[in-house]
Amino acid sequence: MRTGEFVRWCWTQLTSMRTALVMLFMLALAAVPGSMIPQETISPVEVADFKAANPVLDAVFTPLGMYSVYTSVWFSAIYLLLFMSLVGCILPRIALYWRTLRKPPPTLPSRPDRLPVNRRTTVGGTAEEALTRAETWLHGKRYRTRRVAEGVSAERGYSREAGNLVFHSGLVVLLFGLAWSNLLGFHGSAVVVEGKSFSNVITQYDEFTAGGWKNSDSLEPFTLKVDAFHTKFETGEVQRGAARRFDADVTFTDDGETTTDLIQVNTPLITNGGTQINLLGHGYAPLITITDGNGDVAFSGPVVFLPQDGNFSSVGVINAPDARPQRLAFEGFFFPTAVLDDKGPRSVFPDAANPELFLNAWSGPPAKETGIPQSIYSLDTTGLSPVPGDDGEVLRMRLTPNTGLALPNGLGTVTFDGWSRWVKLQVSQTPGNTLTLIALMVAVAGLCVSLFVRPRRLFVRIDGDGAVVGGLDRTDAATGLDEEVAHLAAAVADEEPDAGDTVGDPAGHAAQWGMSDPADPKGTGA
């Protein structure tokens, strides 16, 4: 019994408005750290940098899940509790609302003159006729009425609570939509060099995140070939180097049908199966040919270099593990608009106006294939030694397109054949989006109804020779109660309505928002 009471007490606490309010504050507060601390889902690189730079903070942040705030236990706990509180709050209110809808308006109060706004009026014709006129007027104003011998009660604005309930239910449905997208959706990205193709199988992705219920072995089968990528940058004085154009010509093959398309930043490609392909980034891929010491081509093709700054100073690694007699590797920089001065080599503009490739070479005895995957963006120098230059220091190569260099000691040659661009494609599926969007639209509509519809009750009571008309607003933000009471009284009296002369209205419903005491003696205000 005590347990039952305790559970009931907990439930009452959880579903109280006060708790909801506190949890709203907690939710707002809990969302803040994620905007200040780097997040795993947004930028794993920044997280790694932050951890390295702040070991003391890291010791606190890691156990607290501060690098993935929005999926952490405590953040989830807050919003789930909030939603439980919401459901606990609206379910009884839906039941109550259902009963209210089926019930007639409230019973006629015995003293309508005690209502906030009221007036006494004469009765035109018989009481019967007067009440009928009152009812007609009330129906014209879309009131629901309840007629008894002594008078009429009327109520309107039922949709306010309906809007409120729709809004809150909409939020619950929205949460389901989000969960659906998260559990059955995926998103991944892949870097594709111009002229190359991407097939939608998991092995082709550079990064891939799928929901728990998504079978990532059965992705929608399609192929996308990046024919060309076009970019343009601001060359004027203002915002020099800012992106001005950013789109890719692609050939898309799906269900045996091949089409050509243009992907732009705000116009992704959407497949028949609802997979969305976005253009997220781009960069340069120098074309390199490595000829080994035996005169055989050990590597040839584009190498993806990753941009490091807004002017696309890019770093990359070229590996030629099959070069013989010595295997070869290179690391270096690609500068689309290269400048070499006392600040060192760098790029001064994002477009390829003066591309140059700066390389260091490494060589070593052939290594056995280990099968361990290696990053293609960083060089593992185990078993390699730097190739020395003429002066005994490390060899530094500076190449312009269509030039090459023979490595010392007959190790081979490297040629810089030109450059291509690569694009980073994001492929994603968010199946719950339609539901989420509909829920959101319905919720906003409900919200507007709940904020702008103003429930009101009006009463007419025959009192002796005359009648008393009274009214009250059930929200404090309403206006025009005075006027409606005056009009209703006029309908009862069968007269033309006059303005004002009502008693009461303490909350100032016939609001004047001007100065409560205009400073000028004439009293005209602003």
Next chain:
Amino acid sequence: MTASALSDLSMVAAAVGYLIAFFLHSLEWSAARGLAPVRPQDGSEDVARIRVDLFGRLAVGVTVVAFLVHAFAVVTRGIAAGRAPWGNMYEFVSASVMFAVLAYLVVVWKLGARWLGIGVTLLAAVGLGGAVTVFYVDVAPLVPALHSVWFVIHIVAAAISGAAFNLGAVASALYLLRRRAEADGPVVSGYLAKVPHSTKLDLFAYRLHAFAFPLWTFTIAAGAVWAQYAWGRFWNWDPKETWSFVTWVIYAAYLHARATAGWKGTPAAIIAIVGVVSFWFNFVGVNLLFSGLHSYAGI
């Protein structure tokens, strides 16, 4: 003179105009010190009361002129850029301050709510002053990410709801002042006597927030739809998104607080002010402090 230079000059002039209007409102308030709540019948305060009103009228007049100059500056900026004039921080702040002042002037014209003036002109002077001094950038075309119809929908909705939130915050701040004066004694004197009663102020603030909140919800939703097109994901917990969510939750709390016993009145007004602080932090602080998907064209 080019449209761009004309715009720059008028923008500075408008900022100065708002500052002058703020000084005039301050004079209006200080001149009302010690005046009785109701005009004495013997006319002993008439000279002082007329002076108070004169300052107020002058302030509104200067605000109207500054607004016209401001609107001209925003329009010529758009002409110079050949697009909607809210493509960067400078343009966004100047456009949204313009919407806020327009909303204020409509309220003055329709409802005579001149008492909002001191807060609104201060916000406008600080906002526009900050825009022309700190955020200024020359006219330039848009980055490709902003080439979208949502560029107009999302940002206009943000600016209009922002205008209402700001007016609501001014009303809430006045509510707190007036409420304290009412609590201190039975007679409220000085300028606060001319400001509507605290229950009216509370209602006024509520209406502005009730208008702004659904529009803010729509702003976030429109942003999410745009993000789905632009980035393939409608919500990334980017700092801008996070703070617009935080702002939304604070205003949701405000609306709930107004309907909860023990939270009505002063606590609700404080929540409204916290809300507007969060709103401004989202629009200014987030761009300056964090880098994210919403960082375009410098600041």
